Amino acid sequence: MSVVGIDVGFQNCYIAVARSGGIETIANEYSDRCTPACVSLASKNRMIGNAAKSQIITNFKNTVHGFKKFHGRAFDDPFIQAEKPKLPYSLHKLANGNTGIKVRYLDEDKAFTVEQITGMLLTKLKETSESALKKPVVDCVISVPSFFTDAERRSVFDATQIAGLNCLRLINDTTAVALAYGIYKQDLPTPEERPRNVVFVDMGHSSFQVSITAFNKGKLKVLATAFDLYLGGRNFDETLVDYFCEEFKGKYKLNVRDNPRALLRLHQECEKLKKLMSANSSDLPLNIECFMNDIDVSSRMNRMQFEDMCAQYLMRVEMPLKAALEQSKLSRDDIYGVEIVGGATRMPAIKERIAKFFGKDISTTLNADEAVARGCALQCAILSPAFKVREFSITDVVPFPITLRWKSPTEDGLGECEVFSKNHAAPFSKVITFHKKEPFDLEAFYSCPQELPYPDHRIGCFSVHNVVPQPDGDSSKVKVKVRVNVHGIFSVSSASLIEKQKGEGEDMQIDSEPMVQNEGRGEEQFLWCYCIFVCFSSQRQMIIQDKLVKELNDAKNAVEEYVYDLRDKLCGMYEKYVTEEDSNRLTLMLEDTENWLYEDGEDQPKQVYEEKLEGLKDERYLHLVAEEMNTVEKCVNESMGWMNSKMNAQSKFAITQDPVVKVADIIAKIQELENVCNPVINRPKPTVEEAPEVNDQNSGAHNGPTAKQAAEGKGDVKGSQQTKPGTKEMEVD
Structure with missing residues (x-):
């Protein structure tokens, strides 16, 4: 069993x-x-990854990309509505109000959930891992942005289950980077010493994240995180796209935004230009042939001009840096180093602003693209029992404060308490003691909606049942355990009633059936499990369909490859050994086959291509079984090896010395080769005789197929193959 770490980015994985x-x-x-x-x-079929990217221009309505930020979001979410006009494919409102993605698949219009699309991508990444490792992959750790809320994290976790993965942890991007940095450091301070504080800056294609982490030997603790949800590499790409759209409108009279294919091509070219400007400060050209209406377009741009155009975005770089530093309660002098990762941090202007803010040189010792995935793999190895890894504990933080509100049916007013403050350690559990005489409800929500990068601040509702007064009529103590787990997901995990045992003055905790459940949890849990099962089954069917299409294409390609290969050999290595008549016959046969492939044979079943290939091949040896051919091949290879060894040895001898091999040895070796090979390769094909017609009355019962049936393969019966955190107690009246 192998364990993998997966960095699922907005643009690349x-x-x-x-x-x-x-x-x-x-x-x-x-x-x-x-x-x-x-x-x-x-x-x-479906194409995923590199093959899908090649379809962005030609199949833009059905090629889905940039869907990472749709997790857990309703269709009416302002962010979704703002993204809709920018997308070449269509979004769709699902029955539950969530965002769906509408495409045409298998000649039908279908709406997939974001979890299903992500599940397809994760399945591809799983297959890539298994192909490289030659063994099954189940356990994994997957990265998510540090600002993902409870709903977004649950959505990503559901996608892992659709893909058949066992996600041991959803880890924050910057925390994974911190682990990749710290686990190999041999000079970290001991737990008794002052920790080493390192800033990690991750600017990817769609967002900007900052974390400040304290390191001691064998552990890391995240002190603070900050982010800009809408600042990333794509902002700079879109600035270039806007500029060239306006320029081409005036220069070539082209309205680029009216043509989705042209707009996608311009995005691709602008991204390339941006990367070139990061390494070169001189004027750089942008040329696109047959851009729109068969018109070639061209322009130029340099780094200084580009940075002036992007000034509004560059000004935003310092804000998350300042916020993280203030939350950590550290000064710039307390910072040991600044590590940057993410593709957008390669821009010189970004580096300059980060270095200027902290007043020190930034470090690029980590791989800017792969550091997150490497940290995920390390965390997976630490969590998996299959690996023995140096212990390295991770304490992350709760990115947004969480409040718990409660109410009983007969009580007036609401009670509430902030159970997890901003940057509180996570994973973490707390036990809250309530004094109640009857069942009550709990509602969890994010305390500061205005700071939340998500329109819905609610997390979930929970009901505590079976609460009764004490025998003397007093309120009962109810201990409720709340938790933020390793995935960063909040839950009310348990509730228990504390009652006084008669005759004794001590409290005793009564362990009984769970007293807490999510609001409507029974039905919701069933529906959730059912939906995951349906999505998983659908995923399996799509994988089977992809496999069938691949096998058909392979069979068709095998015919085409054979045609090209034999044609090359007829004009090359076989030319001296083939008569003109045979050469013309074979050439004509190959031309007929090639024409058939592009006409009637364009879309045929797999079996038709296999039969066509067999018809092309030399039939002289088709009656030989594989074992016989292997015997011949082995004997020929051994004889060739014997000859080469003798020739090599002879080349080292002077011509006056006795040879290492004599004529008699060569004759004996030839005879040995012929004794093995000739009986096989010279055995004629079996003749097929017409069976005499016999009246049914005289024929009797047949025990098997006739000779003709046997030769044609009729009458055969062929088999088939199926195919550990801290805990705090709080007392609330």
Whole structure:
């Protein structure tokens, strides 16, 4: 069993695996270490990753990308409504009010949930891991932005289950980076010494995250986090796109925004130009052939001009840095170092502002693209029992304060208490003692809606049942356990009633059936499990469909490859050994097959292509079984090896010395080769005789197929294959 860490980014994904030799980033089937977060659906199958990215222009309505921020969000969410006009594909309001993605798949209009699309992507990443490791992959740790709320984290976790993964932890991006940084440091201060404080800055394609982390030997503790949800590399791309849209409108009379394909191409070219400007300060060209209406477009841009255009975004870089520093209650002098990761941090202007704010040089010792995935893999290895890894404890934080509100049916007014403050340690459990005479309800919500990057501040509602007064009529003590778990998800995990035992003055906790449940939990739990099961089953069916299409394409490609290969050999290595008549016959046969492939054979069943390939191949040896051919091949290889060894040895001898091999040895070896090979390769094909017609009255019962049936493969019966945190107590009246 292998364990992997997955960085699911807005634009690209990375997979890292823990091996005995350390952490390794896995390459996909394209030998690329990054896999685009892209899913393309078509009339017969799906394409995911690199193959899907190649469809962004040609199949833009059904190629889904940039969906990471749709997790857990309602369709009417202002953020979703703001994103809709920018997307080449369609969003759809689902029955439960959530955001769905509408595409055409298998010639039908279908709406997929964000969890399903993410599940498709995770399934692809899982297959990539298994292909590279040659073993099953189940356990994983997956990264999420530090600002993800409870609903968003639950949505990502559901996607992992649809993909058949066992997610051991959802870890914050910057926390994963901190782990990748700290676990290999041998010079960290001991627990008794003053910790080493390091700032981690992660600016990716869609967001900007900052965390300040304190390190001691064998542990890290996140002190504070801050973010800008809407600041990332794509802001700078869109600035370039806006500029060139206006320029091309005046220069070429082209309205780029009216043409989705042209707009997507411009986005791609602007992203390339931005990367080039990060490494070059001179004027750089932008050229796109046949951009719109068969018109070629061109322009120029330099770094200084670009930075002036992006001034409004560059000014926002300091705000999260300042917020994190203030929350950590540290000064700039307390900061040991600043580590930056994420593709957008390669921009010189971003680096300059970060370095200027902290008054020290920034460090780029971590891989800007792969650090998050590597940290995820390390955390997965630590959590998995299959690996023995140096102990390294992680204490993260609660990004937003959480309040618990309660009410009893007969009580007037509401009570509430902030159970987790901003930047409170996590994972963490607390036990709250209530004094109640009857069942009551609990509501959890984020305390500061105005600071929340999410429109709904509610987390969940919970009901505490079976609460009764004490025998003497006094209120009973009810202990309720609340928790933020390793995934950063809040829950009311348990509730228990404390009552006085008769005749004794001590309290005793009564362990009984769970007294707490999520509001409507029975039905909701059933529906949730059912939905996950349906999505998982649908995912399996889509995988099977993809596999069938791949096998069909492979069979078709095998015919095409054979045609091209034999044609090359007829004009090359076989030319001297083939008569003109045979060459013309074979060439004509190959031309007919090629024409068939692009006409009637364009869309045929797999079996048709297999039969076509068999018809093309030389039939002289088709009657030989595989074992016989292997015997011949082995004998030929051994004889070739014997000959080469003798020739090598002879080359070292002078011509006056006795040879290492004599004519008799060569003749004996030839005879040995012929004795093995000739009986096989010279055995003629079995002749097929027409069976005499026999009246049914005289024929009797047949015990098997006739000779003709046997030769044609009729009458055969062929088998088939199926295919640990701290705890606090709080007392509330």
